[in-house]
Every structure is written in structure tokens, then in C-alpha cells.
Amino acid sequence: MKDNQYAYKNAAIYTGLITLILLVPLYVYFIYTKNIHEIQNELFLKQRSALIISAMEEYDETRETYFEFPRFKRVQAGLYDLNFQPIFTLIDSSMEHFSTGYHIDDTQNAYLIVALPPNRYFNADYLIVSNQLSYAPVYQKIATILLSIVVLVFFLSIFFLNRFALPFKRVNQKLDNFIKDSMPEINTPLSIINVNIDLFNLKNPKNKYLQRIKAATKTLSNIYNDMDYLIKNQQLVFAYENIDASAFVRERILYFDEVAAMKDIVISADVEEGIALHFNSTQLQRIIDNNISNAIKYSYEESKIEVTLRRVDGQCDLIFKDYGFGIEDTSKIFERYYREETGKGGFGIGLNIVKSIMEETGIELAVQSTPKEGSTFTYTFPAALVIS
Secondary structure (H helix, E strand, O other): OHHHHHHHHHHHHHHHHHHHHHHHHHHHHHHHHHHHHHHHHHHHHHHHHHHHHHHHHHOOOOOOOOOOOOOOOOOEEEEEOOOOOEEEEOOOOOOOOOOOEEEEOOOOEEEEEEEOOOOOEOOEOEEEEEEEOOOHHHHHHHHHHHHHHHHHHHHHHHHHHHHHHHHHHHHHHHHHHHHHHHHHHHHHHHHHHHHHHHHHHHHOOOOHHHHHHHHHHHHHHHHHHHHHHHHHOOOOOOOOEEEEHHHHHHHHHHHOHHHHHOOOOEEEEEEOOOOEEEEOHHHHHHHHHHHHHHHHHOEOOOOEEEEEEEEEOOEEEEEEEEOEOOOOOOOOOOOOOOOOOHHHOOOOOHHHHHHHHHHHHOOEEEEEEEOOOEEEEEEEEOHHHEEO
């Protein structure tokens, strides 16, 4: 579904650009078509004037008591003297031009003025044939062409974007399959290592080397939990429950203390008491763990990480601030498998999981980052998720 949204979005952008580029030649074609339409209307009026003159030629006053002036459905006509005063006319609109030829005034009233031989047709000097010029057929034609171009370019864009994206989709599918196949292989040894370290610490004094091993296994466990969530997210519906968010945040900070200690990083907690959320504990853990893990990963040694939980106007803010490398391009960090610093490890799926949780639950995020100074991630939980 997200791939389709991506294709539709970029196809719409590409279609808009192509349409803008084609507006200039299309405008030129519009002017050309408009001129052709005016010429066709001039020919139409000339045909009607020829019919009127032919009818007057055939009139014989010795045999007919009166002359019936020809009438047409979409054309008005009249006979005028040398001063353009009507002798007989069906034209009810005013004219702006008084010279022989074809004219179009500002109200799109078109008329043809034809000079007549003197004293031949009822003492008239001019025959004027007029109609209301409509550009509706021209506009309809241009609109049809433009719509056809937009539809054609849009669907061609979707087709080619999907074709171009196919190799990348296959790579992503292979990565997803790799993660699914790796899950059983990772879980068992991690569990064995953690259990044995805990048993050793219960019977013996703490050993700094084992503490480092414990920190490393926690890092691996976080990656494992991300992969596990990635698989289960497509199969399960995560139920909501009432969570003591204040205690939950402190517990996760304590969990990462050993990991942070490997880089002499201190995690400080500014957690407001009594904050409760109606949320899913697995999803909340993914948000907290991935942000703390990334903060540790991208922080300088002997620096600090600040985690804040507080109420704000009925909502709840969860803030992670580090003093590390910072982020060059914050728009890409939520893409799956994207890693700004490839040498820092990981699969690049943590923040992509966080983004999916945000979209599902309505959490808003503000990211502030300065390269070589640090980053601040502020998650705002809507009032609907905060238990008052």
C-alpha cells in the first residue's frame, strides 16, 4: 500500500511538471485553434450573406407584392444605408466597427459588413450579417486534449515508476525474508547468554568483562525486538492497555544504563510522576528503546542523554535529547534500511518501525538536529491516549 502511495504521489508530481511544460505549446495551439474558429465563422457568415444576396437577386417586384427577408437560426442580418442607418434589420445589438469586412467586438459579437451595388437592393448600401461568436468548442477541444495528456502521463508515470522500483522492491523483499529467517537463529543464543550471565552474577562478584557482554547482548536484543515487531506487525493486532508511562520510561532507561556505560554516557531522566497512557506496551517499548539506542549509538563518548516525560495541555511529550553527531538529513532517517552513518551498525529499521507506530496511533514528532552538536526528538501523544 505504501509503495502504491509513493508511486501515486510521484506520478502526480511528474504529471504536474509535464503539464506545466506543455502549457506553452498548448497555449500556442489554443491561439491557433481560436483563429481557425474565427475564420470558419467568417466563412459561415459569408455563406449566409451570399444566400441573402441570392434571394434579393431572385426577387421580382413586378410579380411579387413583397420581399420576405431571409431568416436564419443563429444569424441576424439587415440592410443599411450609406450612413449605416437601418433600412431593414433583424440585428438587435450595437456595432463598434463601420467598415466593410469581418469584425469581432469586445462582447464576442461577430459581424460581416458587405458593400452592395448602389440603388440595387432596396436602396441599401450595406448588408450586415451578424452572430454571437462562441469559443465553447475551442475550450472543449483544449480541455479534452489537456485531460487526455494528464491521464496518459499519469498512468504512464505509475507504470514506469513501478517498473523502475521493481528491483528495489525485490531487494527489500530479500531483506525482509532474511530477517524472518534469522529470527530463530538469533533468539536462542541470546537467551542462553543472558541467562548464564545473570546466573554468574548471582553467585560471583560483578565482572567488568561480563558487564560489557551483557551490554552487547542488550544491544542485540533491541535489534532482535525490532525484527520481531516487524514480522508480528503484519500478523497481529496490538491491543491497548493502561500503562504507567512514568514507571515504564524509568524501567527502559535503567535497562540501557549498562549499554550507555560502555561509552561513559550518562542517561538522565526528567520524568513527571503519575503519567498514564492508554497504549500498547510493545509499541511504547519500541519507541523508547529505539530512541535511546540511537541516542547512545550516535552520541560522543563521555556525553549525556536526556529523557523527559511531561504533560503539556492535556497531551504528553516524550523527549529524547543527545549531544552527539547530529543528523544531516532528517527527512530520510525514517526510511526502512536507511543508515546515515553506515559504520554505526544496525539494520536501519528502528525508526521506520517508530514511524509506522506514529502513523497508526496519531503521535506527532518534531525533530531538531544540528550536525556535531546533537539531536532532539519530541514525541507528542494526543490527549485521546493520555489517561487524565
